[in-house]
Amino acid sequence: xxxxxxxxxxxxxxxxxxxxxxxxxxxxxxxxxLIEKVGNSWRQTQRAEAPTTVEEPFADVTIGVSNALxxxxxxxxxxxxxxxxxxxxxxxxxxxxxxxIYISTSSAGGGLQMVVAGVVAQMTAASAKRAAxxxxxxxxxxxxxNDKRKPFERIQRIRELRPDMVLISGGTDGxxxxxxxxxxxxxxxxxxxxxxxxxxxxxxxxxxNKEAAPQVRAIFGAxxxxxxxxxxxxxxxxxxxxxNLGPARDRIHDVFLEHVMAHAPGYDRLIAWSDAPIMPxxxxxxxxxxxxxxxxxxxxxxxxxxxxxxxxxxxFGGTFNRTVSANLGMSYSISNVCAEAGMDNVxxxxxxxxxxxxxxxxxKNKMIRPTTIPQSAEALVFEQAVAREALRLAYxxxxxxxxxxxxxxxxxxxxxxxxxxxxxxxxxDDMQLDLLVASGGVLSHxxxxxxxxAMLVDSFEPQGFTQLAKDSIFMMPHLxxxxxxxxxxxxxxxxxxxxxxxxxxxxxxGTGKWGKRCFSYQVSGAVQASGxxxxxxxxxVRVAPEQEVEVVVEPASGFDLGAGSGKRIARRVKGGTxxxxxxxxxxxxxxxxSAADRRAAVARWAQAWGVLSS
Amino acid sequence: xxxxxxxxxxxxxRTTYRARRQLPVTGDVLVTVGARVRARDTVxxxxxxxxxxxxxxxxxxxxxxxxxxxxxxxxxxxxxxxxTIIARTKGIFGFGKKxxxxxxxxxxxxxxxxxxxMMLRGAPIPVEVKAYIDGTVIEVMHGEGAVIETDAVFIQxxxxxxxxxxxxxxxxxxxxxxxxxxxxxxxxxxxxxVVGGARITAEAVRAARDxxxxxxxxxxxxxxxLRDVLGYDLGVxxxxxxxxxxxxxxxxxxxxxxxxxxxxxxxQSFEGREASVHGATQIRAGxxxxxxxxxxxxxxxxxxxxxxxxEGALDLGTQVRLIRDPYFGLLGTVxxxxxxxxxxxxxxxxRVLEVQxxxxxxxxxxxxxxxxxxx
Numbered sequence: 001x002x003x004x005x006x007x008x009x010x011x012x013x014x015x016x017x018x019x020x021x022x023x024x025x026x027x028x029x030x031x032x033x034l035i036e037k038v039g040n041s042w043r044q045t046q047r048a049e050a051p052t053t054v055e056e057p058f059a060d061v062t063i064g065v066s067n068a069l070x071x072x073x074x075x076x077x078x079x080x081x082x083x084x085x086x087x088x089x090x091x092x093x094x095x096x097x098x099x100x101i102y103i104s105t106s107s108a109g110g111g112l113q114m115v116v117a118g119v120v121a122q123m124t125a126a127s128a129k130r131a132a133x134x135x136x137x138x139x140x141x142x143x144x145x146n147d148k149r150k151p152f153e154r155i156q157r158i159r160e161l162r163p164d165m166v167l168i169s170g171g172t173d174g175x176x177x178x179x180x181x182x183x184x185x186x187x188x189x190x191x192x193x194x195x196x197x198x199x200x201x202x203x204x205x206x207x208x209n210k211e212a213a214p215q216v217r218a219i220f221g222a223x224x225x226x227x228x229x230x231x232x233x234x235x236x237x238x239x240x241x242x243x244n245l246g247p248a249r250d251r252i253h254d255v256f257l258e259h260v261m262a263h264a265p266g267y268d269r270l271i272a273w274s275d276a277p278i279m280p281x282x283x284x285x286x287x288x289x290x291x292x293x294x295x296x297x298x299x300x301x302x303x304x305x306x307x308x309x310x311x312x313x314x315x316f317g318g319t320f321n322r323t324v325s326a327n328l329g330m331s332y333s334i335s336n337v338c339a340e341a342g343m344d345n346v347x348x349x350x351x352x353x354x355x356x357x358x359x360x361x362x363x364k365n366k367m368i369r370p371t372t373i374p375q376s377a378e379a380l381v382f383e384q385a386v387a388r389e390a391l392r393l394a395y396x397x398x399x400x401x402x403x404x405x406x407x408x409x410x411x412x413x414x415x416x417x418x419x420x421x422x423x424x425x426x427x428x429d430d431m432q433l434d435l436l437v438a439s440g441g442v443l444s445h446x447x448x449x450x451x452x453x454a455m456l457v458d459s460f461e462p463q464g465f466t467q468l469a470k471d472s473i474f475m476m477p478h479l480x481x482x483x484x485x486x487x488x489x490x491x492x493x494x495x496x497x498x499x500x501x502x503x504x505x506x507x508x509x510g511t512g513k514w515g516k517r518c519f520s521y522q523v524s525g526a527v528q529a530s531g532x533x534x535x536x537x538x539x540x541v542r543v544a545p546e547q548e549v550e551v552v553v554e555p556a557s558g559f560d561l562g563a564g565s566g567k568r569i570a571r572r573v574k575g576g577t578x579x580x581x582x583x584x585x586x587x588x589x590x591x592x593x594s595a596a597d598r599r600a601a602v603a604r605w606a607q608a609w610g611v612l613s614s
Numbered sequence: 615x616x617x618x619x620x621x622x623x624x625x626x627x628r629t630t631y632r633a634r635r636q637l638p639v640t641g642d643v644l645v646t647v648g649a650r651v652r653a654r655d656t657v658x659x660x661x662x663x664x665x666x667x668x669x670x671x672x673x674x675x676x677x678x679x680x681x682x683x684x685x686x687x688x689x690x691x692x693x694x695x696x697x698t699i700i701a702r703t704k705g706i707f708g709f710g711k712k713x714x715x716x717x718x719x720x721x722x723x724x725x726x727x728x729x730x731x732m733m734l735r736g737a738p739i740p741v742e743v744k745a746y747i748d749g750t751v752i753e754v755m756h757g758e759g760a761v762i763e764t765d766a767v768f769i770q771x772x773x774x775x776x777x778x779x780x781x782x783x784x785x786x787x788x789x790x791x792x793x794x795x796x797x798x799x800x801x802x803x804x805x806x807x808v809v810g811g812a813r814i815t816a817e818a819v820r821a822a823r824d825x826x827x828x829x830x831x832x833x834x835x836x837x838x839x840l841r842d843v844l845g846y847d848l849g850v851x852x853x854x855x856x857x858x859x860x861x862x863x864x865x866x867x868x869x870x871x872x873x874x875x876x877x878x879x880x881x882q883s884f885e886g887r888e889a890s891v892h893g894a895t896q897i898r899a900g901x902x903x904x905x906x907x908x909x910x911x912x913x914x915x916x917x918x919x920x921x922x923x924x925e926g927a928l929d930l931g932t933q934v935r936l937i938r939d940p941y942f943g944l945l946g947t948v949x950x951x952x953x954x955x956x957x958x959x960x961x962x963x964x965r966v967l968e969v970q971x972x973x974x975x976x977x978x979x980x981x982x983x984x985x986x987x988x989x
Binding site for chain 1: 663665666667668679723724726728729731733735772773836837838840847848849850851867868869895897937938939940942958959960961962963964979980982983985
């Protein structure tokens, strides 16, 4: 055992695995799944959940884990939890009880909360933020020399926050030393108090100019000297042209496990139980998405909308990004969504007249009683309207964040002399998006799959051909951590049991006068259909998940579905539980100005896509 | 019989209330176990590190950072006043010397030869913790604070804004169904905790603030009025630090909604008594609700003890409040607890229950949309 309670884990013989238990310890619920080898395939066979037990009176996360695994054992007819509450391991191939490996992710206790710092907000501080978010952290604040705050305001802010760790970047290797040392000097006297009590030495990771490391070491002192535990890793931005997030991300994971988790109630036991390092939940989701994108050479976006926050993950051209929109969510943060988006923007998605004063009170009542669910059809329409705006705003924030490196000089040609930029453009390209995955209550638990698909299309506005899917029971975190042990099993379960393919969005980029021809389509193969859509129209062609069809689209001039303006495009696609949603509303999506016209249009679209509850 | 569990707000005529009063950093505890304290008494005191003022000496003196240590007139640990000359350049042949006055009072904490920056630590900031309730000290946490216990009336609200305060209870409306309006606020309500019936209007809040009222408690408030009072839209329900000159607590929710009549009656029976009020609300994991605590006296009438339901248990006959439209705010009793999930009007499937409303009608609602009224 090490000081932090890690048991030395024996190497896992993948060929002998049959029963894999995985949990995700969330803030409120611990979700467990059982993955079994059925014949030659890996399948997710059972799921169960139990309240998370990090808070008093239990204050031991393993109680909730034991409860969830006991339930899963009852469902599977196999005992996984011993009388003393520990996990039973299979001792031989014929053993009638126990599992082969147990793995877990965690976001309990509010997840991993970090403060990041850099010299320039748009450059090194942005890189530090990307590293922290990519590792699955919540970034409480970003400190930078040019963040328009006075030094004492920065110090005051750091004092108020109680981060689990601090990541400091700044300066390219061999570049400016003074400014990054100045940032360190402001963090040290602020003495940020960690959440887990007095004996906890605040971990500080330095990933800046390597020449500043000796001074930074002097400022934070040795371990046990000034209340900090400093580690120095390779520079996050060794040159302006290069971003090197790996070492900082890895160190964040290590520190999360060794310090943060080890101080949370019961985590020493959970770490000892687990056969792979416990990952922060969003970090695991990001990992599985990256693996899928890499394997299938896809550009993919995954969104997880919760009660308090919305996470957006993307992989474009192999580059991974993650953002957390801290106050965009469907219960705790619902009021904030309405405040940020504006009630007019929420109500544009509602096809019936509603009293705004009444709605505002309803929103606040949902905020203060976040566990309630919509009872009437009207309440559901409104809730899904709020969701569209939360998703739209979260995606905008993601696009603004997922950029090429700022500060990088571009190679110029005479042709782009007048459009010279110094980088920083979004790498998220809606026309290049291949797969859009939804998860989170309002998307996963919508009474109709059509509603989920419509919410995705309305808020993300995909262009061209984009496959729509949802995470059936939110098992991407489990599969992300499983991939670190057994990538093949994780991929197999992802394909077979995790993703529910909803179908395709086929949408034209461009704008035109409503009523004018936008594109015509022809579907052939397992399903035959054809039609012509005018601008402002939508249509749905049902193609079942197992059916394959060829889709040919001929856009009018000025509209693009992936082959260029006015150019015909043909794709072979497999169907989904909803089918193919043809969308001629144009991009960017605009709605009629007058309330009556808008309501009529929204009602027409809902009807055409089968969104309305029958 | 099948039981379901659902959270509820506590409204209790008699409970043992404990207040854990803790300093943010270690300091002196001024009370001992067994001592009787009043709500306004100080129980612990300390001071926290003063604010830090960074002084960029190198740039202010226009010298390289490495030259700064040689130009200092003060050293680490020295106390300086605002205006004290802390550094002086040598000038050229003694001419053109440049002096730098300290921008703030404090102690020199560090000077960096790398950045040429001085850190000045301001005077310690005193911090005091009051007892908050009338009661008895039952535990002293050495250097940290104390736990005070009292036999109390304890009422949780659903949402509050503003911090801790103490004052005598004043009932401002004739019944629970009457909105709390500006006309109900009297000049002699200064320092009191004013209780209204239904919705608080923005005008009533303004009148109360002008009259120096310590806190107001009522059934509901309109979102638009709360926005008016705060000056911004409350995005997330994490409150308690608002500086609006008054603490506001609503007991039921947003909109035109009457306080539960038993809650109102409880306030009425303790009119004139000192109430401790805290508006802090945090609706995230580890929910924190606003509260009103009234310490009971030995001669207070004992509340009638009805058979206490198991905490959180939902049974036939249990008193519940419906907390979601289309029945928001209505009260009733559980009439049936079907085990099978039902399809709602929204098309979702959920576990439901049947509630007999106070007017005799029966409605079916999702179990997630009710809350127990704990007495």
